Amino acid sequence: KPASDSAGGSGSGGGKKKIAFVSNGVASFWTIAGAGVKAAGEKFGVDAETLMPVEGISDQKRIIEDLVTRGIDGIAVSPIDPANQTDLLNRAAKRTHLITHDSDAPASDRELYIGMDNYSAGRLCGDLVREAMPKGGTVMLFIGRLEQDNAKRRRQGVIDAILGRPANPANYDAPGTILEGNGFKILGTLTDQFDRAKGKANAEDALAKYPDLGCMVGLFAYNPPLMLEALGQANKLGKVQVVAFDEDDATLEGIQKGHVHGTVVQNPYMYGFKSVEILSELAKGNASVIPASKFIDIPARQIRKATVDEFWTDLKAKTGAKK
Amino acid sequence: MTAPLLRATRLTKSFPGVRALRGVGLTLNRGEVVAVIGENGAGKSTLMKILAGVQTPDSGEVQLEGHPVVLDSVLVALRHGIALIHQELNLADNLDVAANIFLGREPLRNGLIDRDRIEREAAVHLKAVGLDVSPRTPVHELSIGQQQLVEIAKALSVQARVLIMDEPTSSLSSGEAAKLFTVIHDLRSRGVSMLYISHRLGEVNALADRVVVLRDGENAGDLERADITHGAMVKLMVGRDLSQFYAHEPHPPGRPVLEVRGLRSRVHPKHAVDFTLRAGEIVGMAGLVGAGRTELLEALFGVTPAVGGSIRVDGQEIQPQSPQEAIAAGLALVPEDRKHQGVILEMAIRDNLSLASLRQDQRRGFLNRVRELALSGEMMSRLRIKAPHDQQVVQFLSGGNQQKVVLGKWLALRPKVLLLDEPTRGIDIGAKQEIYRLMEELSRTGVAILFVSSELEEILGLSDRTLVMHEGRLTGELRRDQLSEEAVMHLATNSSPSPSPLSTPALPA
Amino acid sequence: MRKILGITALLIVVCVITSLASSSFLSAYNLENLIRRTALFGIISIGVAFVIVTGGIDLSIGSVVCLVGCGLPWLLTTHHWSVPTALAAVILVSVGIGLGHGLLITRLRLPPFVVTLCGLLLYRGIARGFTQDQTVGFGSEFKALRSLATGQIPLPFLSGFALPAPWIFLIAVAVLAAIFLNRTIYGRYLLALGRNEDAARYSGINTRRMIVLAYVISSTLAGLGGILFVLDVNSAQPVDFGNFYELYAIAAAVLGGCSLRGGEGTIVGVIVGAALMQVLRNMITLVTTHNNIEFAIIGAVILLGVIADELVKRYAARRRAARALAAEGAG
Amino acid sequence: MRKILGITALLIVVCVITSLASSSFLSAYNLENLIRRTALFGIISIGVAFVIVTGGIDLSIGSVVCLVGCGLPWLLTTHHWSVPTALAAVILVSVGIGLGHGLLITRLRLPPFVVTLCGLLLYRGIARGFTQDQTVGFGSEFKALRSLATGQIPLPFLSGFALPAPWIFLIAVAVLAAIFLNRTIYGRYLLALGRNEDAARYSGINTRRMIVLAYVISSTLAGLGGILFVLDVNSAQPVDFGNFYELYAIAAAVLGGCSLRGGEGTIVGVIVGAALMQVLRNMITLVTTHNNIEFAIIGAVILLGVIADELVKRYAARRRAARALAAEGAG
């Protein structure tokens, strides 16, 4: 593997190694990861930065190309559309060290993948729904958008777990269909394209359309807080079950107050930290950090009322208690 | 001796590349009507705009009753009692008549616009100028002439001490103009002073107490009442004698070129129009404003396609649905609204001249630049277009030269029929003459010419035959030997002859 | 009034169809939601209507919503400013932005499209800069402040239905705007200069100042909208908060009878236009099971609306002409 | 040429600054990337320039890029159409869209802003509908087709540097566009009607057909851009593919000297404008360590650019006037 590039200029040579951590969009989730990136950068003595593409896939492509140009020593990327980004990733992998995080691109020449399996994490979330509604009922799913691979798999995991299907990541249910089984009825999936006013409107409209809705599941970090807003204004807090994903403050507070049954958290901090750690080793020429499976698992966890305080304290400590 | 009401001294004003005024002076006494005349671009409008606070002079002084004043905004000028009727129409046609009359000076009640009062007072002013419409009529529903009357009513409503009128009659019919003249007499008798600009020397002769002549941005001389004659004015304006105004020689009519039968325009679909134009003829078309003359020409030219009837050019039946088709049949139209329909102001003279003939001169869709260059050279000299070079943008030409560019555009196509709609509106006397000369020249080469004009003297002087329209109908046709003011007015108003001397200020023969 | 007949009819048709297709549509809860959303979008649409009346355009509205929507919680929670200071600050910034636009447009004669397009890029960029791309929000604090957007005012005779607080803002803004536009000299000046700037100037109107005023109104109402949006939603992410809102606002204004050529516009129409857009979105969620064709439907409805409007206008004009002819013929 | 002097100078200044601040800027790899991006955005900017020359606007470009960019892989991979058929289909759709815009604008006299705003909403909505919001892409298939966008043409005398294939498209489009605009009668017609539609019509120009043509060119080039974008990126998400590209295209055209009032524009200027935007973005990633203020910087640079341009123009005009007067005084 070439240690550095031929095209870039100043990159390698003396001074600190440069590592970049590229997200798949802009979100608080990635800010937490950014904290991990920063901490690891200090610990391992490298220049580590976090980049978040704004305009989706073409923006991500541009950022990766420009990083390679800069002579970066390693890139960790969360590919937005792995199946179709193989070329891009391979081209970058030729010139620098490349690993994936959060979302894998197994067909590419990336050196390893750090993250969790979104499908299994989705199933964890689905299990929380079944726990919250032992007798079954109606469920509505809320998500930013469905194009992203991780979003699709996460949603599918939730659906399969709720409906009691055996694990099969290859399943796919189109968003427009009503799914029934196992005493549950999944009424649909509403997307909002990251427009928060729209996300809230979706939650409100779902409550209007199904006055006896049993459970709302928010699959992107900002969805559960918006659902809680809508429920609060409708005076339905606690009357409709809420199951969440990720660790927004409002979500965690909702768990404390009993308005949210539980949430599934990933460990973005560790994504960032681990990515930088691995890449700085690779940049120094130490390839032994790559396991045979080429996969470093940072599993998702379920957080319920019992575990929320401990989790939150730890989170605040790691991110420097920004809030 | 008391100071004059208004005195301007040594005013200068430059625009990028032009000196519009260089040391111009002007005095105006109480109750006096002073006419300001001069060729296009002489600086008349610029001087008026300075007096009305629209533009500020580079240097010079304005005194009111002996006291220097700084007229740096319209509002200040209005407060001093100076109101200007602009050369161009300046109305917000989305608002109603009353709102336009009081625009910028709305009376308030409790901080809100006092609509009742505006309407009440607007009605009074409308009556004064003889415009019979409700104050609540939206301005876009009025004809151009009516809009001009609204402008005048607006200026009257200011109760100005000094009323400046920049070519107020250019879009008025003679009847409407006559009403305006009555208003002017009335105001003068009440001590209001007026500055009056016109290219129609007949009007000037009839109205002015004194004439101030501008030439190339400088004072060219004044004429006291007793000295005001057509010849004296022309001499001061152009700096030489213009021998004969209309050099008309009758043209022997040739074969019929344009035959119009039962033509119905969209605005007047009830009236069918029939007439014939022969090669080498100059036919005038008279009528009051709104008589439907423009509408008729536009129907012939395919701008607003006719709703019925037949048009033949050289025996070939055509039904033009667009100017493109009319042009292909050999028609050309010099439109009424020069700035909006005639020329493209921001484009160079050369590009304007070649615009209509690009299609004919193209080489497989590509521009023929050699031909363009030759054409513009030819037209610049043939029409005597005054400009430093043919890449000058048309915007900076005087009205007369702009009109020559429009004519040049059509000459390149060698039309069989030339339609002219008010070809000399707002054009100075020198340029007018050149346009007349050109019409004569074209008719000698066999072009059939139909020209619409609201200036009777022009109709009388130029046409071999005259068609008269009234409310969309052709009310008559006068041979040259039948032609007289009375006869035309009779047909134009469709009434019994009642010649009114002031309605058509006659030229001294 | 004639101008907004078509759009009002369309709104009614869409409402009737939706209420037939979904029994939830007319529920008090749904109506409250609809009214709140219409109020929020209505406020920013009224703002842009003033600019459109002058013949200009304001593309920066969404970014102003973003800047204010992120700035307010940022000042309150990160910098612990007091509520009145923070509110004053964001409103002042909005006013300043409008002033800047207006001055660039009137003094330097830059095209409004370009100036506000730069604003669109700039203000969101600034918001992303100072928040460091962090989501900002109020958490569970500032309940009193938030009730400006989330509060409900019970109505005396209607039990089960309460008026959302933003509606009060909308009504206040709309009434003031309507009086301003139709009854004061300034409104008349705006209408006049929107159609014919020269005519207005020659009538002694300070057209530059009026144009600046229009941009200030637009930005200020965008700022007010941004405050209410973030108070309602409770969190804002600078990358996407308010994205495309300028287009929704302009669409509502145009639907409501504002001509992009300037000089025309009614406040009621703008509100009807904003309501139509919200009812359409609501309908799609209530009636269908997938909301991804939402924009296609909104786009199609607006397009069909303006086409129908144009055709009806032409038909009416032809009818009138024919009637006039017939009357003349008879007379 | 005078008009694009300022923007060209700005581009050069930004390039010099960037190459001083980052030695990677002038590397062959980076230049190749920059050229490819400029080519892609340049093509859609040239398209919109034609519409701007007529005094219109086309807000639907980004959505056409999305529709075509999603449609092409969808037809090829989901429906297994042959490459020529699929290409023909998406180009035909683009042409049809332009035709539709043009006819609505010229026949029904609807404002271009409204028509193309509806298009913006509609076409993206349609793309989201038929893809069911799924990401579409070519995977590792269609290498030959993709080389249209990703291919490199080695240059004879420059080793280490190869010309990206899209540049060939840009040059072809630009040369054709420049010839069309400046050397054919149709280009002259467009410029003329952009200044004064009535006068052009009275001169026998079929203005409606020319306006329709401009919208067809705009949509077709947006379609071509969409094809190249998706071939380059290899996958497209209907929700954001091409988002805001209409604004970048319009900004590039305006920076490059097209007046939104119509009648003015040079093709070279548009390319320079597109290049400036790309170099700015590149600079921000290369030189700074945070890219979240990127848009703020682009917005600020455009704004400063047009302000400086205006001030320089005024200064030059005043100088010229002063010189002319002095000459007159002396003569």
Ligand SMILES: Nc1ncnc2c1ncn2[C@@H]1O[C@H](COP(=O)(O)OP(=O)(O)OP(=O)(O)O)[C@@H](O)[C@H]1O
């Ligand atoms: N705003 C302006 N910018 C540049 N040049 C101008 C401007 N206004 C007037 N001019 C020029 O100043 C000169 C005087 O123009 P002005 O309008 O005063 O003439 P005028 O005597 O009123 O002519 P007309 O009889 O055609 O109305 C002309 O050369 C004209 O082109």
Ligand SMILES: Nc1ncnc2c1ncn2[C@@H]1O[C@H](COP(=O)(O)OP(=O)(O)OP(=O)(O)O)[C@@H](O)[C@H]1O
């Ligand atoms: N596009 C139009 N739509 C409706 N009415 C029109 C239109 N054009 C003209 N008219 C009306 O038709 C009548 C005839 O107008 P036209 O302009 O043909 O008169 P004209 O005799 O040429 O007058 P002018 O002396 O002003 O040229 C007028 O009452 C005018 O208001």
Ligand SMILES: [Mg+2]
């Ligand atoms: Mg004048």
Ligand SMILES: [Mg+2]
């Ligand atoms: Mg006429």
